[in-house]
Amino acid sequence: MKELLEKVVINYPYLAAGILFAIGVLTVLTRSNVFKKLIGINIMESSVFLLFVSAGNIKGGNVPILDTANPKPVYVNPLPSALMLTGIVVSVSVTAFALALIIRLYNSYGTTDLRRIGEMDYEVKKK
Amino acid sequence: MTAGLKTNLPVFIVVIPMFVAFMLPTFARRIKWIEGTVAAVKLLGLAAAAWLAHMVLYEKDFPVKYIMGGWPAPWGIELVIGNLAALFILTIAIVSLPVALFARDNLEKEVGPKQRIARFYVLYLLLIGALAGMAITNDLFNVFVLVEVVTLSCCGLVSSRKGHGAAKAAFNYLILATLGSALVLGGIGFIYILTGHLNMEFASAELGRVWQSSPHTVWMALSFLFVGFGVKAALFPLHVWLPDAHSMAPSPASALLSGLAIKGYIISFMKILYVIFGHTLMQEYGIYRILILIGMVAIIIGSLSALLQKRLKRRLAFSTVAQVGYLFLGLGLANKEGLMGTLLYLVSHAVIKSLLFLAAGAVISATGKENIRDLAGVGRKMPIAMGTFTIASLSLIGLPLLSGFIGKWHLVLGSLGAGDILSVAVIIIGSILCAAYLLPIIRIAYFEPAPEADWQDPGLPQKAALILLAAGVVLLGVLPGPFIELAGRAAAELLLIQ
Numbered sequence: 001m002k003e004l005l006e007k008v009v010i011n012y013p014y015l016a017a018g019i020l021f022a023i024g025v026l027t028v029l030t031r032s033n034v035f036k037k038l039i040g041i042n043i044m045e046s047s048v049f050l051l052f053v054s055a056g057n058i059k060g061g062n063v064p065i066l067d068t069a070n071p072k073p074v075y076v077n078p079l080p081s082a083l084m085l086t087g088i089v090v091s092v093s094v095t096a097f098a099l100a101l102i103i104r105l106y107n108s109y110g111t112t113d114l115r116r117i118g119e120m121d122y123e124v125k126k127k
Numbered sequence: 128m129t130a131g132l133k134t135n136l137p138v139f140i141v142v143i144p145m146f147v148a149f150m151l152p153t154f155a156r157r158i159k160w161i162e163g164t165v166a167a168v169k170l171l172g173l174a175a176a177a178w179l180a181h182m183v184l185y186e187k188d189f190p191v192k193y194i195m196g197g198w199p200a201p202w203g204i205e206l207v208i209g210n211l212a213a214l215f216i217l218t219i220a221i222v223s224l225p226v227a228l229f230a231r232d233n234l235e236k237e238v239g240p241k242q243r244i245a246r247f248y249v250l251y252l253l254l255i256g257a258l259a260g261m262a263i264t265n266d267l268f269n270v271f272v273l274v275e276v277v278t279l280s281c282c283g284l285v286s287s288r289k290g291h292g293a294a295k296a297a298f299n300y301l302i303l304a305t306l307g308s309a310l311v312l313g314g315i316g317f318i319y320i321l322t323g324h325l326n327m328e329f330a331s332a333e334l335g336r337v338w339q340s341s342p343h344t345v346w347m348a349l350s351f352l353f354v355g356f357g358v359k360a361a362l363f364p365l366h367v368w369l370p371d372a373h374s375m376a377p378s379p380a381s382a383l384l385s386g387l388a389i390k391g392y393i394i395s396f397m398k399i400l401y402v403i404f405g406h407t408l409m410q411e412y413g414i415y416r417i418l419i420l421i422g423m424v425a426i427i428i429g430s431l432s433a434l435l436q437k438r439l440k441r442r443l444a445f446s447t448v449a450q451v452g453y454l455f456l457g458l459g460l461a462n463k464e465g466l467m468g469t470l471l472y473l474v475s476h477a478v479i480k481s482l483l484f485l486a487a488g489a490v491i492s493a494t495g496k497e498n499i500r501d502l503a504g505v506g507r508k509m510p511i512a513m514g515t516f517t518i519a520s521l522s523l524i525g526l527p528l529l530s531g532f533i534g535k536w537h538l539v540l541g542s543l544g545a546g547d548i549l550s551v552a553v554i555i556i557g558s559i560l561c562a563a564y565l566l567p568i569i570r571i572a573y574f575e576p577a578p579e580a581d582w583q584d585p586g587l588p589q590k591a592a593l594i595l596l597a598a599g600v601v602l603l604g605v606l607p608g609p610f611i612e613l614a615g616r617a618a619a620e621l622l623l624i625q
Contacts, residue, residue, distance in 0.1 A: 055320045108291030
């Protein structure tokens with residue numbers, strides 16, 4: 001038990017990523033407001049970015065710029081951060097696209113609540 | 128010149144559609160030019176895919192590794208051009224050309240004015256390029272980026288339909304698909320944390336060394352990837368977005384989504400499972416059993432839900448859920464016949480389902496009726512649309528001499544090889560259920576009195592598209608030689624890389 005706790009404390013970024021991921025997924029699945037869903041998606045993606053970036057971090061590591069005159073003993077792994085730059089770009093474009101869709105939804109239904117949109121569709125179908 | 132073209136061919140197959148996609152809105156002002164450019168790109172793509180398949184089949188030095196930008200692996204991105212890639216690229220080319228042909232007259236009705244049509248073609252080309260990329264890439268992060276490109280262009284294609292139903296379907300699809308991509312990215316992250324590699328083969332070798340020291344992380348990676356790709360490929364309990372998205376999209380887009388996009392995810396998942404994790408790990412973690420079980424449930428529940436649907440396109444969409452079950456079932460059989468079955472069924476379902484969706488789209492736009500019950504007598508008034516629909520239906524049910532039969536036959540052989548009688552039974556029950564939900568459509572269309580209405584077959588390009596795809600369905604069933612050869616070699620390759 002003590003060992004497990006120690007592991008958790010040392011790897012606290014992973015724990016934070018896990019908690020954020022759970023919050024994000026719950027928000028996406030339980031909220032019916034489209035904006036809240038979108039925020040949930042963003043929280044979830046950020047947690048994955050945190051996971052990657054903290055995996056690249058090394059305690060006491062230096063900025064990964066090679067200086068041949070006085071080389072540093074330890075460098076931080078730059079690859080995960082570079083990857084997450086792409087990930088952030090993807091996430092931004094998803095958000096932008098979702099916002100555009102929300103505008104279209106609001107123009108045609110007059111609400112941003114998916115449950116009410118569903119009810120309206122159902123009533124149309126009944127008629 | 129030819130040598131350079133030959134070496135760089137796989138890159139061109141991916142890059143040219145993407146490049147043209149981004150250039151299209153800037154240089155093509157008239158819809159005719161846009162359509163001409165897209166047709167030219169697709170014809171080039173078909174020629175290139177055929178050439179690639181021919182080279183892979185008959186030349187000895189394949190699979191070839193292509194090193195992007197001159198940086199060798201594990202630092203740079205590697206493309207692997209082998210049997211699997213050639214098979215899937217050929218499928219993409221075969222399906223996407225008729226779809227482009229069909230889209231010509233259809234889009235004005237379903238999508239709207241010409242700026243919107245131009246955007247539709249942009250998304251179409253992006254989707255094609257990214258799918259081809261998924262087939263050849265050997266880099267995990269590349270897989271994620273291409274998955275995202277495919278997802279976003281699919282959502283765009285769904286939302287391009289006029290009317291507000293499409294926006295809602297696209298939003299739901301976008302939310303669930305993004306959840307899936309976050310899970311995929313997380314899974315890739317765990318693999319990277321464990322192995323320090325993004326190249327699939329290096330990651331696989333490293334994973335074989337380290338998995339015993341952190342078995343739980345491997346579990347996390349596997350389950351994240353499984354659920355992520357499951358959401359995207361509409362595996363049974365995670366398929367909730369599919370019926371809305373596929374039935375709301377414009378018909379050419381439905382054909383692409385159901386026929387190709389889902390298959391791209393399955394190909395990627397297959398590569399991740401078999402190339403990175405490999406046989407030993409998958410057996411250790413009991414993935415095979417889960418795959419078979421979920422596949423069987425998906426076949427039964429998907430077929431039963433399809434039976435309950437009253438609207439034509441929704442019934443076809445639920446049928447896709449059932450067919451995805453077959454593909455996952457084949458992945459879980461873990462023998463050569465089973466994997467071959469998955470690959471062959473993947474190819475034939477791509478052709479069949481796009482034909483079904485296109486024919487349904489032609490019928491719906493001619494009659495204006497979406498309910499199956501209202502389509503009485505449409506078969507006599509629209510002989511080509513309903514005739515090709517019938518061929519595709521019979522093929523999906525699995526009649527011999529049509530393409531669906533070959534995939535199902537290999538799946539049955541694979542299940543027998545794995546000693547799994549239950550899945551043989553489920554495959555056969557699935558076929559019967561498939562007949563139960565497709566044949567009534569044909570019965571209503573041909574054997575019920577037609578109302579007085581002016582329903583006509585679509586114009587020449589659309590007829591040509593339907594006939595081309597129907598010819599594809601029949602040819603794949605009568606002369607499946609090269610496809611069986613490619614699928615067999617790809618399956619052997621996947622099972623040997625461990």
